[in-house]
Amino acid sequence: MASASYKLSPWLHRWLNRRIPAAKHQRLSHRSIFILPSGFGLMWLLLSLLLFLFGTNYQNNLVIGLSLLLGSIFVSAILYSYRNLAGLRLSALPAPDVYAGETVAIPxxxxxxxxxxxxxxxxxxxxxxxxxxxxxxxxxxxxxxxTRHRGYLSPGRLLVESHYPLGLCRVWSWVDMDNPLLVFPAYHPDKVRLHSIPGGGEDSPLYQFGIDEFCGLKSWHPGESLKQVAWKQFAQGRGMLSKEFSDPHGDPVWLQLPANLCGEALEQALETLCWQVDQLAKQNCVNWGLQLDKQQLPPAAGEAQRIACLRALAVYQPLTMTEASDEQQ
Structure with missing residues (x-):
């Protein structure tokens, strides 16, 4: 697989923005397609010219005819090369989740x-x-x-290119698919600890929160797991009963970003929180939130909570000196 190595100049970017505006759906036409002879095509034209000069100089009709044939083939290649991109439609699709340092496959x-x-x-x-x-x-x-860094990443303009059918012409277009990506922080594994803000600051281990507790008995129905059957009561002749469990509901617990961090220390803390958020989601932990300076994501659970927290970590910016002093006051 070849690697792309092109960079558009600022003035070309501005011109393309006017001529081919950004859109999630693009259809190539004469306005957005460019065509020029390839290196092989230039050599083809040069050969045709030399044959024509040779034929006219020596009055050789066969050589002149050959030069005209090569020229007509080149003109036909221009038309067929253009047709090979005209009518091409491109549609941007949602990209999968990606963490900094990984390679994302943009669909x-x-x-x-x-x-x-x-x-x-x-x-x-x-x-x-x-x-x-x-x-x-x-x-x-x-x-x-x-990807290298967290935050929004613009892939840039997409290069659509073809040398079909004979390689005599290079036909191409630069289109902006309007599909910026949100890159989550990289993983930095660490022990997960939840903090209870209302209760006053003792760390709560991850597995201490959200354990099911026995709350009573109910009639057993066919299809329910036999693990839930109250066998002791069954042995006492009380019939088939199943145990009911519920989650304890204490104070909401939070993942918190340590204060007064900057540079590499801040990025490492965000990477740790990113890993912890995924761990909480995998463990189906309930009633947890995320606090980043003044920003708070209220306690919740599930995939929506995981994505909301990862997005907040991806775009987080530390407080400025003025904002920090206002917060302390």
Whole structure:
């Protein structure tokens, strides 16, 4: 898999923003397609010119005819190269969760009005992905892109390129799919400790919170687990009864970001919190929240709580000196 190595200049970015605005759905047409001879195409034209000069100089009609044939093939290649991108439709799809330092596969749906061939797709910092055939039913292309830091990441303009059919012309387009990614902090494993803010500051171990407690008996119904059957009561002749359990409901507990951190210490603390959030979600812990300076995510549970906390960690910015002094006052 080849690696893309192009960088657009600022003035070209501004011109492209006016000519090809950002959108989650793009359809290539004459306004967004560019075409020039390739290196091989330039050599082809040079050969055609030399043959024409040679034929006219020596009055050789066969050589002149050959030069005209090569020229006509080149003109036909221009038309077919353009048709191989015209009508191509690209649609941005939601990207999977990614943590800093990982490589994310950005999904794009690729469809076309007619059969297209050998389409190369790449982002500036990613690898080139070749779609051999594009048809009306479409397919999903996953474009790899490395990540380094947490926060929002813009992949940049997508390079769509083709040299089909003969390699005489390079036809391409730069499209902005308007698909910024949110990169979560990297993992930094550490012991998970929850803090009870209302109760006054004692650390609460993860597995001490949310344990089911016995709260009574009810009639057993077919299909329920036999592990829940109250066998002692059954032996006493009271019939089939099953045990009921409930979660204890104490003060809400919180994951907290230590105060007065900056630089690498802050990033490591955010990475630790990121790992702890995932651990709490895996353990199905209930009634926990996240506190980042003035920002608080109220206690909850489930996948929605995990995503909300990871997003808050990804975009967190420390308080400025003015904000910190106002908070202390």
């Amino acid at each position: 794009l749906k690729v469809t076309a009005d007619s059969q297209l061939y050998q389409i190369n797709l790449s982002y500036p910092a990613g690898d080139v992905v070749t779609v051999k055939e594009v048809a009306s039913q479409g397919q999903i292309a996953a474009l790899p892109l490395p």
